[in-house]
Amino acid sequence: MCEGIKKLCYRPEVAVHQEPGRQLEPQLEKPSLLFNPAPNHNDSDSGLSDSKESAFSGLEDSGGDSSEDTEDKEDGSNCDKDDGSTEEQAQAQASRPATEMARVLSRDAYAEDSSDEEDIRNTVGNVPLEWYEDFPHVGYDLDGRRIYKPLRTRGELDDPDFWRTVKDRMTGQDLRLTDEQVDLLQRLQRGQFGDVSFNPYEPAVDFFSGDVMIHPVTNRPEDKRSFIPSLVEKEKVSCMVRAIKMGWIQPRRSRDPTSRFYDLWAPQDACACTQAGPAWPRRVIQPPSRVSAQRGGALGVGQQEPGERKLSFLPRKFPSLQAVPAYGRFIQERFERCLDLYLCPRQRMMWVNVDPEDLIPKLPRPRDLQLFPTCQALVYRGHGDLVRCLSVSPGGQWLVSGSDDGSLRLWEVATARCMRVVPVGGVVRSVAWNPNPSVCLVAAAMDDAVLLLNPALGDRLLADSTDQLLSAFALPEEPALQPALWMEALEEERQRGLQLRICHGKPVTQVTWYGRGDYLAVVLIHQLSQRRSQSPFRHSHGQVQCVAFHPTRPFQIVASQCSIRVYHLLRQELTKKLMPNCKCVSSLAVHRTGDNITCGSYDSKLAWFDLDLSTNPYKVLRHHRKALWAVAFHFRYPFFASGSDDGSVIICHGMVYDDLLQNPLLVPVKVLKGHVLTRDLGVLDMAFHPTQLWVFSSGTDGIVRLFT
Structure with missing residues (x-):
């Protein structure tokens, strides 16, 4: 019975392996697993036995205690004395070590530790x-x-x-490092190179030596920057030039070469009398005598305002520092300082709540300006190619259009009937009807010539008077040298209506008439009655895009790619230079009053200039998506329009006031569409009806459209 009880009391998992020469610790509160001493490598051989269990006894749970073995021995002795104990007592004795072990493991190992304990x-x-x-x-x-x-x-x-x-973490296998890898790791730990054969101290090869070689080491060509001026140096020089102009950089003053000697034994310095004495501190025990001499005005100081006094106290003399009494105005000055900090006015930021709607300019509604064209009324068909230009007669009854098919077509506005077709044998770049109602004449620009033809429409007497006006010219006795050649039309051309041909040395892209109808401009100015041509410009500032006459003054407006210049024809001088701030000007139009100009550009901008306001645009409109080809003003009503490659014509209300203090009012009111885009081009030209609020437009689809 006792042997069975001993077997039940013995638990291998709580057995303690006792090494030779080491005593078990009698304390039960601290498990030996947490305080396992360091293994002694010198005695490791003696502590190991031949059995595997003794060799790996360190892997066992050492949470047991020597007290458990003592209890086991006591239980065994009790069993020898009392052989009549029951089986229930044996089971109780067997469960006692397990209860003690659970109590020990559940206890905090550091619960009773202190800084004075020596077994840590x-x-x-x-x-x-x-x-x-x-x-x-x-x-x-x-x-x-x-x-x-x-x-x-x-x-x-x-x-x-x-x-x-x-x-290896990727495969989970154990890899054995080779001797080379171990040597590499050891070299890297010592801070050496990984390659054993690498010699960091090998002699360097001097490629660029003093010896002249037959072939160059490098034959790379020079950079482009070595042939052009440096932009960085240019900016530095410009900054230095500006600093010199502003006076920030002064030239070095030349020193006087003559030596200056001073009299060392002079009684006093010559300039000492003019120098001011050193400033004395305000609060001193013994102020200077010059301050004490001013004490006679002490009564006056007391009568002055506090802000007018130079000193807030009266200086006094004391024989020593111990005789200086307490400052009488100390509390008063501290109180004034507190008032300054408390009542000091601070800057307050006034936040203004601005309504975003107030930032938008107040413009009238388009329905209040309901006089502009809104829909397409007529279509003029007949051209076989794109229509580049068109013009309306002064009375508004006839319309002329020029196309790339080499013909001019004359239309009746009211019925869209083609009255006449005039073949010219080339691409018609520009066409303009004479604004004089007493003359029936049309000018067309083709290649390097300007054609003048009589359409012979309407009143027969008007057409006959135009032919007589052109035929009444008499050649002067001494013809002057002119920049253009005036030629009479042939008989076949006269039957088609062609009267004159003005030949130029270069291609002509645009033609325009003066208001009275006698002068014609294509960069050169042609006088119809005298058949005389003149060039008002010595040289052109860039490529000329278009020209226009001022309606009331002897001004000629020339638009180049980047600027618009206004010339006085009588004085032969430049009056103004307008900067549209666009890439390339494409078209130009002048208001009927002559004080406002609008121009279109190929970068989809429409600029409005007020000549009395500034040389910069008064307003730039960007309501088109593509390049602008034409702009036009209505002669009677406050409207202007623009045509673009996006196939649209935009009508804008442009009111110009007689009051010079009020700026023009510009309001886009309508977008007219109808042209079909061809060759990535849209509307090429447009014009207003002289009396009605109608607008004509021509495009790349070969059709002229009327919007009313």
């Missing part, structure tokens, strides 16, 4: 133990010696290559 073997402190994962020790004992980790695997003992074995 690991003095690592309150640091994470993960810091010691890559080290062979887990901490230090009280003597400062390392506490090494116990052996955990069989490979640490049996495998001699365990120190050079690493685990």
Whole structure:
């Protein structure tokens, strides 16, 4: 019975392995697993037995205690004395060690520790133990010696290559490092190069030596920047030039070459009498005599306002520092200082709540300006190619259009009937009807010539008077040299209505009439009655895009690609230069009053200029998506329009007031569409009816459209 009880009381998992020469600790409160001393490597051979259980006894749970063995012995002795104990007592004795073990493990190991205890073997402190994962020790004992980790695997003992074995995290296998890899790691740890054959101190090869070689080492061509001026140096020089102009940089003053000698034995300095004395501190024990001499005006100081006094106190003299009394106005000055801090006016930011709707200019509604064209009324068909230009007669009854098919077509506006077709044998770039109602004449620009033809429409007497006007010219006795050649039309051309041909040396792209109908401009100015041509410009500032006459003054407006110049024809001088701030000007139109100009550009901008306001645009409209080809003003009503490559014609209300203090009012009111885009082009030209609020437009689809 006693042997059975002993077998039940013995638990292998709580057995304690006792090494030779080491006593078991009698304390039950602290498990030996937490305070396992460092293994002694010198005695490791003596502590191991031939059995595997003794060789790996460090892997067992050492949470047992010597008191358990004592209790087991006591239980055994009791069993020898009392053989008549029952089986229930044996079971109670067997369950007692397990209860004691659970009580020990559940107790906090550091609950009863204090700073005076001497059995704290690991003095690592309150640091994470993960810091010691890559080290062979887990901490230090009280003597400062390392506490090494116990052996955990069989490979640490049996495998001699365990120190050079690493685990591959990708495959989970153990890899043995070769001698070369171990040598590489050791060299890297010592800070040496990984390659053994690398010599960092080998002699350098001097490629660019003083010896002249047959072939160059490098034959790379010079950079482009070596042939052009440096932009950085240009900016520095410009900054220095501006600083010199502003006076920020002064030239060095030339020193006087003559030496100056001073009289060392002079009684006093010559300039000492003019120098001011050193400033004395205000609050001193003994102020200077010149300050004491002013004490006679002390009564006057007391009568002055506090803001007018130079000093807030009266200076006094004292024989010593001990005789200086307490400052009488100390509390008063501190009180005034507090008032300054409390009542000091601070700057307040006045936040203004602005309604976003107030930032938008107040414009009238388009329905209040309901006089503009809104829909398409008529279509003029007949051209076989794109229609580049068109013009309306002064009375508004006839319409002329020019196309790339080499013909001019004359239309009746009211019925869209083609009255006449005049073949010219080339591309018609521009066409303009004479604005004089007493003359029936049309000018057309084709290649390098300007054609003047009589359409012979309407009143027969008007057509006959026009022919007589052109035929009444008599050649002068001494013809002057002119920049253009005037030629009479042939008989076949006269039957088609052609009267004159003005030949130029270069292509003509635009033609325009003066208001009275006698002058014609194509950069050169042609006088119809005298058949005389003149060039008002010595040279052109860029490529000329279009020209126009001022309606009331002897001004000619010339638009180049980047600027618009206004010339006085009588004085032959430049009056104004307008900067449209666009890439390339494409078209130009002048208001009937002559004080406002609008121009279109190929970068989809419409600029409005007020000549009395500034040389910069008064307003720039960007309501088109593509390039602008034409702009026009109505002769009677406050409307202007623009045509673009997006196939649209935009009508805008442009009111110009007689009051010079009020700026023009510009309101886009209608977008007219109808042209079909061809060759990525849309509306090429447009014109207003002289008396009605109608607008004509021509495009690349070969059709002229009327919007009313």
